[in-house]
Amino acid sequence: MPLRVLFYRDYSAFSGGHLKVWDYFQHVRSSDRHRAEIFLDPASAPASPWQGDPGLVDRYDPEGADILFLAGTDWTALAAHPGIEERIPVVNLVQGLRHARPETPHFGFLSRRATRICVSPAVAEALRATGICNGPIHVIPNGIDFDLLPEGTAAASADVFLGGAKQPQLARALAARLQAEGYRVDLQIEPLPRQDYLARMAGAPIALLLPFAEEGFYLPALEAMALGRVVICPDCGGNRSFCIDGETALMPPAALAPLAQAVAEASRSPGLAQALRQRAREISKMHDIRTERAAFLDLLRHIGPQ
Structure with a gap:
């Protein structure tokens, strides 16, 4: 049975960050070994790339997933599931240098266990320099279709x-x-x-x-x-x-x-x-x-x- 990879998005308007999460959603969909699913926050705008997508689910159930895919501040969706990253593996797409800045909310997520994918060498270097990342750091440079x-x-x-x-x-x-x-x-x-x-x-x-x-x-x-x-x-x-x-x-x-x-x-x-x-x-x-x-x-x- 394919492994369930669960995404989460709070989509307000198109951005490069949403575009890249969409790309990764499609990557998972192309795999015979995985099933891509996504929950959109109820406050999300209707005109998202996932509108009408067969992978769209109506309830966020991270405990039932095999793998969680998070980007940006998606970690906040796990507030009701403390320590879930120790039970369910997390893939964390890191797209910005701000994640390495202590004054941002993103910084606080770095100590939580995840396999992190950085979109550029500069982002990976910034994360490693913090000394607090919990889990491996990989670089996959952004691609274009x-x-x-x-x-x-x-x-x-x-x-x-x-x-x-x-x-x-x-x-x-x-x-x-x-x-x-x-x-x-x-x-x-x-x-x-x-x-x-x-x-x-x-x-x-x-x-x-x-x-x-x-x-x-x-x-x-x-x-x-x-x-x-x-x-x-x-x-x-x-x-x-x-x-x-x-x-x-x-x-x-x-x-x-x-x-x-x-x-x-x-x-x-x-x-x-x-x-x-x-x-x-x-x-x-x-x-x-x-x-x-x-x-x-x-x-x-x-x-x-x-």
Whole structure:
């Protein structure tokens, strides 16, 4: 009988974190040895990826699962089951550097036993540095499904796609400056459905992306690379394994003048732009979703009843 892997989500709106949990849910579903189930918190928004999914259950019963899959603050759903991680194995997907910060609620979960999957080497290093993690730490870099990316063959609708939802004040100021300098800018501030976001990103030769100061991975930069865009993206910690300044991306400080200068550099140097695109595409191919799936399923087969 397949092992029951139980997920939990409190889904308010689309985010990269929810997207990656959805990917892992699909990884489990692809396994003959496991059955993927998920409970959505009653306060969850209706338009989640799991809406109408056959794996959706109407009661959260962690004691009846063979394996628990948790991410973010999902640990709080186990409040009525103290010490359950000593009875039921837990797989904990860790997507952010904030988990290693003592002032966050995530930090308090690190002492609870789990097999932890970190989405980047930077996250794994941060967790190990705390010295309090209970259980093994593995790195499975985030992957992307290349089949879901738009073709990107249409004529460019803008010179620069500016993804600024996480830094709206800087993004608006930067868009104004670039437009004053003659660039056509597609400024994205409001959240978009993922396919719309990717389509707009594909509509400009340069993807100027503004992450938070700290990110566990930052998937949009990798997606832009896979789309063949020239990527301009400040350092955010978790992007260092694929955003390599001057090789796969331009990585100026997250400030108005250096970001605008990077756009000018990429626009006026066709040779540089071509070299960045080529190397970025090569490194993006190392992040195929199938590689992520294979690594996770290899790990999962050693967890739970044998």
